[in-house]
Amino acid sequence: MKRILVSIKRVIDYNVRIRVKPDGSGVVTDGVKMSINPFDEIALEEALRIKEKGLAEEILAVSIGPVDCQQQLRTALAMGADRAVHVQTDVAVESGCAAKLLLKLVEREQPVLAILGKQAIDDDCNQTGQMLAALWGRPQATFASKVEISGDRAQVTREVDAGLEVIEVDLPAVITTDLRLNEPRYVKLPDIMKAKKKPLETIEPSALGVTPVERLKAVKVDPPSMRSKGVMVKDVSELFSALRSKGLV
Amino acid sequence: MSKILIVAEHRDGKLNPAIAKCVHCASQINGAEIHIAVFSNEPSSVAADAARISGVAKVVTVIHPAHAHALASNIAPQLAEIAKGYSHVFGPSTTFGKDLMPRVAALLDAPQASDIMAVEGATRFRRPIYAGNAIVTVEVVAGTQLVATVRTASFEPAAVGATSAPIEDATFSAALPTHTRFVSISAARNDRPDLQTAKKVVSGGRALASADNFKILYQLADRMGAAVGASRAAVDAGYAPNDMQVGQTGKIIAPELYMTFGISGAVQHLTGIKDARTIVAINKDPEAPIFEVADFGLVGDLFQVVPELEKLLASNG
Structure with missing residues (x-):
């Protein structure tokens, strides 16, 4: 069966204003809205579109983390994923460990594609997809803004600093999504009901033979230093003089 | 002692200015010995530029026709091979470095610190999280090899020195993968200064x-x-x-x-x-x-x- 694996991370919602805890132990998460990482939502949307074109038969959504991740997996199922695997753990999972866990699932499920968000908007690491591709020994097409599948190959347009780069990769491969790849669909109520009946498997990391280890310890979290507010000028000539006196124009 | 390898980003025979910033970042680690690796089909001009950056002790070049276009799947296995014996492996936090470094980290089974913005010691760094709304200080266990990308906006470029570091060729016998192929790049117009480096x-x-x-x-x-x-x-x-x-x-x-x-x-x-x-x-x-x-x-x-x-x-x- 042609299968696509999509990873789903539970993160603080995009619209929430982040507050650092006064004791420096992290950011405030109590009572804060949680959502699917936006880049992962784009990954799932892309997988669904590939399936709708008849180029894949099954979409598997995977999430790693505490039991609450199942909420995001249910949303993924409501969006259209066929089944879900929850790798349940309460300890912090670094990108390297997430990649090892995903590799075990890739070996078990044999997908033609693994589509991941290019980064999670909590830790902003931008690592897991590339690490999975390395461990799997397969191609990576990161920061994708266009994906075209033909036969056992994919042509991917990547957003790079210099412009748009096109590469061709043999399948299976890992693709990581950039913002403009697509616009994810909204979930409809009947789909939420239907999603409750879709299979969701829970598995421990140890059952996959991986023990999460913390190798990069977070010592403390601080708020960013703020720029101080400058001066308001009344018109263009005052602005010009100010910039001229600093040698900037 | 810290031994730091920095991977060079370059295009059209020119070294990306981000690399001098990576060198500056690396030089903030006390007593660091800094080397630069250049992967190219034609590395001479890039290697010469890299060798003149003040603080660089050696430049290693890897020549291969496949490196005419930088592809992570081609560079990563060779970089991981060279990186053995280094305490730190740095790349710029550009799309080149973001694409490449995690692939290297996984091959080395090393953790990666992304976007480091400040150096607090050989094992301790600061980096932004939550879109810069929080800054985390991370520490790696001493003796663990660390891969990192350097947030270039946080560092001034290292100076260009009067002397040149030695340049050495490295050779590999293992074949590179053929599963990933460069097709094209549509570059932005370049008669205006580059956004990333413009004053x-x-x-x-x-x-x-x-x-x-x-x-x-x-x-x-x-x-x-x-x-x-x-x-x-x-x-x-x-x-x-x-x-x-x-x-x-x-x-x-x-x-x-x-x-x-x-x-x-x-x-x-x-x-x-x-x-x-x-x-x-x-x-x-x-x-x-x-x-x-x-x-x-x-x-x-x-x-x-x-x-x-x-x-x-x-x-x-």
């Missing part, structure tokens, strides 16, 4: 209201010798191409002068510019958050301000 940047937001209106910013930028950037809102609306986007999900830049026109100042945009030396904001809305961070603010209509500013620039040459 001055003029940037427009949704208030420009059309791609056509963006022309007034291009004109102003050309008059000033500036690069042109855009907010995510302007890019999403189709007024400017993707590679012009400044902000957390676009380019993070640190020019000497950053002038915004009709940009409200969403957090993710401010994250991309907070290391700019001088920020100027022009916006119709006096309540726009951009004014909270601007060194100079002007409440006004950009369609009047831009021509006026251009006239003043022309008459005061």
Whole structure:
């Protein structure tokens, strides 16, 4: 069966204003809205579109983390994923460990594609997809803004600093999504009901033979230093003089 | 002692200025011995540039026809091979480094610290999380090899020295994978300074209201010798191409002068510019958050301000 694996991370919602805890132990998460990482939502949307074109038969959504991740997996199922695997753990999972866990699932499920968000908007690491591709020994097409599948190959347009780069990769491969790849669909109520009946498997990391280890310890979290507010000028000539006196124009 | 390997990013025979910034970052680790690795089909000019960066002790070149175009799947296995014996492996936090370094880290089974913005010791670094709304200090267990990308906006470039470090060739017998192939690159127009490295940047937001209106910013930028950037809102609306986007999900830049026109100042945009030396904001809305961070603010209509500013620039040459 042609299968696509999509990873789903539970993160603080995009619209929430982040507050650092006064004791420096992290950011405030109590009572804060949680959502699917936006880049992962784009990954799932892309997988669904590939399936709708008849180029894949099954979409598997995977999430790693505490039991609450199942909420995001249910949303993924409501969006259209066929089944879900929850790798349940309460300890912090670094990108390297997430990649090892995903590799075990890739070996078990044999997908033609693994589509991941290019980064999670909590830790902003931008690592897991590339690490999975390395461990799997397969191609990576990161920061994708266009994906075209033909036969056992994919042509991917990547957003790079210099412009748009096109590469061709043999399948299976890992693709990581950039913002403009697509616009994810909204979930409809009947789909939420239907999603409750879709299979969701829970598995421990140890059952996959991986023990999460913390190798990069977070010592403390601080708020960013703020720029101080400058001066308001009344018109263009005052602005010009100010910039001229600093040698900037 | 720390031994640090930095991977060179380059294009058209020129070393990316981000590499001198990576060297500066690496040199903040006490007693570090810094080497640069150049992967290319034709590395001589790039290697010569790298060898002149002050603080670099050695340059290693890897010559292969496949390195005519930088592909992570080709560079990573060779870089991981060379990186054995180094305490740290650094790359720039550009799309090149972001693509490549995690693949190397996985092959080395090393943890990676992304976007390091400050060095607190050989094993301790600061990096932004939550789109720059929090800064985390991370520490790796001593003796663990660390891979990192360097947030180039946080570091000045290391100086170019009078002397050159030795350049050595490294050779590999193992075949490179053929599963990933370069097809094409459509580069942004390059008669204007590069957004990532420009000293001055003029940037427009949704208030420009059309791609056509963006022309007034291009004109102003050309008059000033500036690069042109855009907010995510302007890019999403189709007024400017993707590679012009400044902000957390676009380019993070640190020019000497950053002038915004009709940009409200969403957090993710401010994250991309907070290391700019001088920020100027022009916006119709006096309540726009951009004014909270601007060194100079002007409440006004950009369609009047831009021509006026251009006239003043022309008459005061």
